[in-house]
Amino acid sequence: MKNSLFLLFALFIFSCKTEVAPPEAFGPLPSPQQLSWQEMEMNMFVHFNMNTFTDMEWGLGGEPPTSFNPTNLDTRQWAQIAKAAGMKGIILTAKHHDGFCLWPSAYTEHSVKNSPWKNGQGDVIKELSEACKEDGLKMGLYLSPWDRNHADYGTPAYITYFRNQMTELLTQYGDLFEFWIDGANGGTGYYGGANEERRIDRETYYDWDSTFKLAFQYQPEVIIFSDSGPGCRWVGNEQGYAKETNWSFLNTDNMAPGIADSKILQQGMEEGDKWIPAEADVSIRPGWYYHASQDDKVKSLDKMLEIYYNSVGRNALLLLNFPVDTTGQIHPADSARVMEMANQIKKDFEDNLIDQARLTASNTRGESDQFSVENIRTDNEKYWTIDEGLDSASIELAFDKPVTISRVLLQEEISLGQRVKSFTIKYKKDGQWQVLDKQTTIGYKRILRFPEISTDAIQIVFEAYRAIPVISRVGVY
Numbered sequence: 222m223k224n225s226l227f228l229l230f231a232l233f234i235f236s237c238k239t240e241v242a243p244p245e246a247f248g249p250l251p252s253p254q255q256l257s258w259q260e261m262e263m264n265m266f267v268h269f270n271m272n273t274f275t276d277m278e279w280g281l282g283g284e285p286p287t288s289f290n291p292t293n294l295d296t297r298q299w300a301q302i303a304k305a306a307g308m309k310g311i312i313l314t315a316k317h318h319d320g321f322c323l324w325p326s327a328y329t330e331h332s333v334k335n336s337p338w339k340n341g342q343g344d345v346i347k348e349l350s351e352a353c354k355e356d357g358l359k360m361g362l363y364l365s366p367w368d369r370n371h372a373d374y375g376t377p378a379y380i381t382y383f384r385n386q387m388t389e390l391l392t393q394y395g396d397l398f399e400f401w402i403d404g405a406n407g408g409t410g411y412y413g414g415a416n417e418e419r420r421i422d423r424e425t426y427y428d429w430d431s432t433f434k435l436a437f438q439y440q441p442e443v444i445i446f447s448d449s450g451p452g453c454r455w456v457g458n459e460q461g462y463a464k465e466t467n468w469s470f471l472n473t474d475n476m477a478p479g480i481a482d483s484k485i486l487q488q489g490m491e492e493g494d495k496w497i498p499a500e501a502d503v504s505i506r507p508g509w510y511y512h513a514s515q516d517d518k519v520k521s522l523d524k525m526l527e528i529y530y531n532s533v534g535r536n537a538l539l540l541l542n543f544p545v546d547t548t549g550q551i552h553p554a555d556s557a558r559v560m561e562m563a564n565q566i567k568k569d570f571e572d573n574l575i576d577q578a579r580l581t582a583s584n585t586r587g588e589s590d591q592f593s594v595e596n597i598r599t600d601n602e603k604y605w606t607i608d609e610g611l612d613s614a615s616i617e618l619a620f621d622k623p624v625t626i627s628r629v630l631l632q633e634e635i636s637l638g639q640r641v642k643s644f645t646i647k648y649k650k651d652g653q654w655q656v657l658d659k660q661t662t663i664g665y666k667r668i669l670r671f672p673e674i675s676t677d678a679i680q681i682v683f684e685a686y687r688a689i690p691v692i693s694r695v696g697v698y
C-alpha cells in the first residue's frame with residue numbers, strides 16, 4: 222500500500238514535469254486569416270487601369286472607355302513574376318478613383334465592356350483570377366470608394382452602387398484574400414458631367430460597419446485593408462517602411478478609412494485593443510501608374526532591399542507595386558529589378574549560422590523540452606518560452622569558431638500575442654560583451670541589419686515585455 226502510494230506520487234511528479242502548461246495567450250490576437258496573411262510576407266500590387274492609357278495618376282472620371290486598350294494583356298506574366306520573386310498574392314486596382322471598371326459591371330457603362338479591348342468582351346479580373354489559380358497565388362482587389370465618374374457620388378444612391386460593385390467582385394471571382402479600401406476620397410471630378418467639387422463625410426457616408434458586414438457575408442475570411450482595418454492597416458506612408466517600433470495593435474476609436482493619424486499607423490498602438498497588423502505599400506517606380514517617362518526611374522537594388530528590411534524586417538507585410546504598362550504587361554526593367562531583389566534576399570538568408578551554435582537560455586519554462594531553446598532553430602510550431610513571473614530572460618548562441626555576421630532575425634509566436642517591448646543584442650569581442658543593438662518590438666518578424674562583426678558568442682536579452690516572451694525563431698546570417 223505504502224509502495225503504491227509512493228508510486229502514484231512519483232507518477233504525479235513525473236507527469237507534472239513532462240506536461241508543463243503552455244503560456245496563456247495575451248492581449249489582442251490575430252485571427253487564423255490574419256495569421257496566414259502575415260505569413261505571406263510579400264505581395265504584388267498592380268496599378269493598371271484607365272490612368273495607364275491617359276498617363277495620369279488620378280483620372281478625373283470623364284475619360285472615354287475607348288481609351289482603355291492594352292495591346293497584349295498578359296496576367297500570366299504578372300503571376301509568373303510574382304511567383305518567381307517569392308510573392309504569394311496579387312492585388313489589382315479593379316476600380317481606381319476615376320471610376321473605370323476592369324470588369325464588365327452590370328451597374329455602369331464605364332467599364333471594359335465599352336472599350337475596344339477584346340471588342341468589349343474582356344474581363345481583366347477574370348483573367349487575373351485564372352492566372353493566379355494556375356500559379357498558386359492568391360488574388361486581392363482594390364475598389365476605390367471615391368468615384369469621380371459616377372453621377373450619384375455624394376448621395377445615398379452611390380452607396381448602393383458601391384455595395385453592388387463590391388458584391389460583384391466578392392461573388393464572381395472566387396476567393397479574395399484581401400479587399401483594398403483606399404483613403405483618398407472627395408474632391409473635384411466629372412461626376413456624370415456635373416464637373417464640380419463634391420465632399421463626403423468619410424466617417425459616416427459609407428456606413429462602413431454595414432458595408433464590411435456585407436463583405437463578410439460573401440467572404441467571411443477576406444482581410445479588409447484600410448487606414449483602420451479591420452483586417453490590416455495602412456502603414457501610414459507610401460515609402461514601404463514601418464517604424465522600428467511596430468505593434469500589430471490599434472484602437473480604432475475616431476478612425477475610419479481616410480481618417481487616421483499616419484504617425485500612429487506607422488507604429489501601431491501598444492495599448493490598442495484590436496489586432497490590426499501593418500501593410501507597407503510602395504511602388505517600384507515613383508508613380509503608382511505606368512509612365513514611359515519613368516522607365517529609367519525604377520528603384521535601385523539598394524533601395525529595394527532597404528524597403529524589404531524596413532517592412533518585412535519590421536513586422537509589416539510588403540505590398541510592392543508594379544505599374545503595368547500600356548501593353549498590359551510588367552515592364553522588363555521592373556521585372557529585372559524585382560528578381561535582383563529576390564535573389565539578393567535569398568542569398569542574405571541562405572546560410573543560417575545558428576546551425577553551428579550551441580544554445581543556452583537563462584530559463585526554460587518548467588524545464589520542459591517542449592519549450593526548449595532548441596525550438597528557435599527552425600520555422601515550426603514550437604517555440605522557446607520561460608516561467609511566469611521572471612522579469613528578464615536571455616538566450617545565448619556560442620560558436621566553436623568565430624563567425625562573421627551582419628543580420629539577426631527574430632520571430633515571436635504571434636498566435637499567443639505580441640509581447641516583447643524591448644531587447645538588446647550583445648556579442649563577445651576579445652572576451653567582453655559589447656552591445657550590438659538595442660531595440661524595441663519584434664512581432665511576427667524583426668530583422669536587424671548591421672555592418673559585419675566577427676564573434677564567437679551572441680546574447681539576446683529580453684528586457685521588457687507585456688507578458689513573458691514566446692520566441693518561435695532566431696536566425697543569424
Ligand code: FUL
Binds near residue numbers: 278403404405509
Ligand atoms: C493612394 C491613391 O490615391 C493612389 O492613387 C494609389 O492608389 C495608392 C496606393 O493609394 O491613396
